Amino acid sequence: MKKLSVFAALAVLAALVTAATGAGQAAYKPASLEKAANTLVTCGTTRTIGIAYPATGPAASIGVLQFHWAQFFQTRWNKAHPKDKIRLVQGDTQLPNTAQALAVAHSFGSNASMLGLVGPAGSQEVQDTVAVYKAAGLAVVTGSASRVALSRGKPGDPRETPVNFFFRTVPNDGQQGERVAFWINKKLKKSRIYIIDDEESYSQGLADQVQTRLRAAGKTVTRDHVNQSVSDFSSLITRIPSSTQIVYIPWQLAGKAQIFYTQLRAAGKSAIVFGSDGLFAPGTFTGRGSYVSAFPVDYNSPVLKAYKRSHGGQEEAFGLPSYTAALVNAKAIMKACKNGTATRAEVRKNIIATKLTKAESLLGFPVSFVKKNTGAQLGAGDMALPADYGVYKIGNNGNYNRVG
Amino acid sequence: LTTYGALHQLPLLDIFDTIRQLGWGGAFELLRNGIVLGSLYALIALGYTMVYGILKLLNFAHGDVYMVGAFLGFGVLTALGGPLAPTIALVPLILLMFLGGMLGAGALGVVVERFAYRPLRNAPRIAPLISALGVSFFLANSALLLTQGQRYNYAAYELGGNVNTGQPGPLFEPAFNVLDRPVTVVQLLVVSTTIFLMVALTLVVSRTRLGKAMRATAFDREAANMMGIDTDRVIALTFFIASVLAGAAGVMFGLYIGETYYLMGFLAGLKAFTAAVVGGIGSIPGAMVGGLLIGVTESFAAGYVGGQWSDIVVFGILIAFMLLRPQGIFGTRAIQKV
Numbered sequence: 001m002k003k004l005s006v007f008a009a010l011a012v013l014a015a016l017v018t019a020a021t022g023a024g025q026a027a028y029k030p031a032s033l034e035k036a037a038n039t040l041v042t043c044g045t046t047r048t049i050g051i052a053y054p055a056t057g058p059a060a061s062i063g064v065l066q067f068h069w070a071q072f073f074q075t076r077w078n079k080a081h082p083k084d085k086i087r088l089v090q091g092d093t094q095l096p097n098t099a100q101a102l103a104v105a106h107s108f109g110s111n112a113s114m115l116g117l118v119g120p121a122g123s124q125e126v127q128d129t130v131a132v133y134k135a136a137g138l139a140v141v142t143g144s145a146s147r148v149a150l151s152r153g154k155p156g157d158p159r160e161t162p163v164n165f166f167f168r169t170v171p172n173d174g175q176q177g178e179r180v181a182f183w184i185n186k187k188l189k190k191s192r193i194y195i196i197d198d199e200e201s202y203s204q205g206l207a208d209q210v211q212t213r214l215r216a217a218g219k220t221v222t223r224d225h226v227n228q229s230v231s232d233f234s235s236l237i238t239r240i241p242s243s244t245q246i247v248y249i250p251w252q253l254a255g256k257a258q259i260f261y262t263q264l265r266a267a268g269k270s271a272i273v274f275g276s277d278g279l280f281a282p283g284t285f286t287g288r289g290s291y292v293s294a295f296p297v298d299y300n301s302p303v304l305k306a307y308k309r310s311h312g313g314q315e316e317a318f319g320l321p322s323y324t325a326a327l328v329n330a331k332a333i334m335k336a337c338k339n340g341t342a343t344r345a346e347v348r349k350n351i352i353a354t355k356l357t358k359a360e361s362l363l364g365f366p367v368s369f370v371k372k373n374t375g376a377q378l379g380a381g382d383m384a385l386p387a388d389y390g391v392y393k394i395g396n397n398g399n400y401n402r403v404g
Numbered sequence: 405l406t407t408y409g410a411l412h413q414l415p416l417l418d419i420f421d422t423i424r425q426l427g428w429g430g431a432f433e434l435l436r437n438g439i440v441l442g443s444l445y446a447l448i449a450l451g452y453t454m455v456y457g458i459l460k461l462l463n464f465a466h467g468d469v470y471m472v473g474a475f476l477g478f479g480v481l482t483a484l485g486g487p488l489a490p491t492i493a494l495v496p497l498i499l500l501m502f503l504g505g506m507l508g509a510g511a512l513g514v515v516v517e518r519f520a521y522r523p524l525r526n527a528p529r530i531a532p533l534i535s536a537l538g539v540s541f542f543l544a545n546s547a548l549l550l551t552q553g554q555r556y557n558y559a560a561y562e563l564g565g566n567v568n569t570g571q572p573g574p575l576f577e578p579a580f581n582v583l584d585r586p587v588t589v590v591q592l593l594v595v596s597t598t599i600f601l602m603v604a605l606t607l608v609v610s611r612t613r614l615g616k617a618m619r620a621t622a623f624d625r626e627a628a629n630m631m632g633i634d635t636d637r638v639i640a641l642t643f644f645i646a647s648v649l650a651g652a653a654g655v656m657f658g659l660y661i662g663e664t665y666y667l668m669g670f671l672a673g674l675k676a677f678t679a680a681v682v683g684g685i686g687s688i689p690g691a692m693v694g695g696l697l698i699g700v701t702e703s704f705a706a707g708y709v710g711g712q713w714s715d716i717v718v719f720g721i722l723i724a725f726m727l728l729r730p731q732g733i734f735g736t737r738a739i740q741k742v
Contacts (some may be wrong), residue, residue: 055553056545056548056553057667058667060548060553060666061553061554061555061665063553064552064553064554199712224710224711225710225711225712226711226712227711227712227715229671230711230714231661231662231663231668232437232441232661234433234437234440234441234703235433235434235437235438235702235703235704235706235707235711235714236706236707236711238426238430238433238434238437238707239422239426239707239710241425253555255555255556255557255662255663255665256555256663258557258559258662259557259661259662259663262561262572262576262662265561265572265576266561266572266576266586266588267433267585267586268585268586284557288570289570396567396568396570397567397568
């Protein structure tokens with residue numbers, strides 16, 4: 001009887017929690033967020049955009065790149081638009097610390113002067129915080145959250161973000177995965193592939209995409225995992241059979257990829273290393289003979305050259321989509337502010353209608369967002385015409401040469 | 405479960421499969437990797453154990469001193485032209501890196517002891533523990549501010565090598581092969597340097613006046629004071645030696661693995677702490693054995709079970725020891741306590 005009572009109490013408790021959670025999701029609108037969502041902001045000459053990125057924590061090294069690009073944009077924009085300046089407010093999400101990402105979301109959401117948002121950086125962060133941003137009326141415009149399901153659910157499954165509250169200036173994993181699998185299968189013609197994800201959302205998503213396509217093509221694919229915090233890959237490398245032809249590492253940290261490459265070679269293994277756009281980092285990942293998929297960015301563009309000059313000669317494109325995300329926000333806010341005031345709803349409406357030329361976006365292709373599921377990969381909020389990913393081969397002295 | 409196909413789904417059989425596939429050569433490779441990694445843990449663990457032995461303090465800032473040592477070694481390397489164009493020969497360059505990393509870390513250890521722990525000498529034991537956590541965050545975040553979170557690479561693979569042909573430098577040349585698996589020069593360097601430093605430390609503790617003073621202070625600080633031993637100085641020197649060892653580990657990590665990063669001290673510090681606890685905190689041989697045990701276990705777990713399991717296994721060992729033998733392997737019969 002006593003046991004029965006305990007079970008009954010637990011069942012009631014579980015039901016209450018479920019009901020409370022469900023109710024919370026259905027009507028998640030704290031007063032502070034709702035108030036900020038409906039505030040009519042007087043634009044003045046300086047408008048506020050939040051940037052949610054990992055300034056500290058294990059992913060700080062890539063978060064800093066995103067912030068540098070956004071800052072670079074801010075400087076250029078403010079110089080060109082003295083009456084429509086933007087101010088960036090930083091929020092440190094400490095990826096993968098979701099609690100911190102949520103804290104940033106609440107802080108940004110209730111900051112009534114904030115009209116736009118760049119970030120968050122990680123797919124999981126976006127999924128976990130988008131409800132808060134939606135309640136606050138802010139649209140997420142991320143430069144790196146690339147998981148397909150954020151914008152396009154599988155048949156029968158809903159997408160992970162609400163339509164018109166999620167946009168990305170980075171192609172999704174499906175697009176990159178398709179390109180990489182095609183390249184390994186048809187161009188390099190390799191059949192024994194070892195895929196290692198770094199247990200982060202970005203990496204797992206890409207690894208899944210490439211694995212599925214290569215297995216469907218009849219290739220021998222082995223899947224392995226390594227935590228992003230690991231620096232000594234020697235034991236992992238021991239697991240890789242000597243007959244492996246390609247090791248695909250869709251990681252975010254180029255420094256780790258370089259360590260992996262040197263340890264692979266030191267172990268006497270000659271498999272080709274193939275990395276994702278997170279590893280496009282000339283000067284950091286320099287493994288000769290390796291391949292990297294990345295945006296077809298024009299490094300001869302005067303803007304990219306200016307960025308390189310102002311950042312110690314470092315050629316870098318991982319953070320570039322954050323520049324584009326900031327531009328999307330700035331243009332939408334400027335348009336909304338034409339009459340001197342703006343609301344977040346107006347800004348969102350303008351984001352949906354974004355049109356950037358190839359020269360403006362810097363990504364190597366023009367940017368506009370699709371409004372509904374399109375083709376096999378895209379969902380509302382994805383870029384409509386992302387060019388094919390470029391494939392780069394790393395040559396002597398760490399030079400990146402585009403080969404496809 | 406009657407067919408091999410169904411049985412194959414069980415992770416345990418995956419492990420047996422991997423063991424079979426890797427063979428003796430793979431087993432040697434994992435052992436080699438584990439010994440190298442364990443040597444580094446052991447050096448850091450010695451710092452934990454020395455400080456605990458003398459002050460009964462878990463110095464959680466020790467992992468960050470190791471991180472600073474790694475950055476200082478990298479600073480010396482960069483100041484002398486960097487790995488691709490060093491301005492002096494390889495051997496003196498490496499010696500200078502060790503010197504810079506070890507002395508700098510040693511000095512930092514003394515400063516930390518002077519300002520964060522000495523004022524709390526007679527406070528309840530929780531106070532210096534909290535202070536240690538504070539110092540750890542202070543050092544890590546100072547490094548974050550200074551480096552902007554960037555990861556730096558010693559690029560020791562290229563050090564002295566040929567960039568045009570991709571030929572690695574002498575550190576990554578095989579010194580010899582066992583079962584067709586190479587043991588590189590840098591792996592030998594890490595293990596031999598660790599053995600040398602441990603022997604030197606053991607001699608200092610057992611054969612010198614300083615060592616005697618350290619043992620006396622560890623045994624009974626008040627009594628040692630009354631016998632005329634300057635215990636503050638002895639404690640400061642203990643911190644210096646512990647930090648010098650951490651600095652050496654930092655430089656060796658940089659040469660072997662390459663990566664230098666503001667958070668690198670956190671996980672390494674935790675694992676070294678685990679090694680010290682497993683070996684028997686306060687025991688010098690315990691730190692050595694614990695370090696090697698943790699390193700080898702981590703390596704075999706990563707190799708046979710999978711990288712995602714290695715930390716689970718390592719910290720599982722810590723929990724098991726805390727439950728079954730909290731005094732650690734050498735806890736009951738520690739010959740030397742400092």
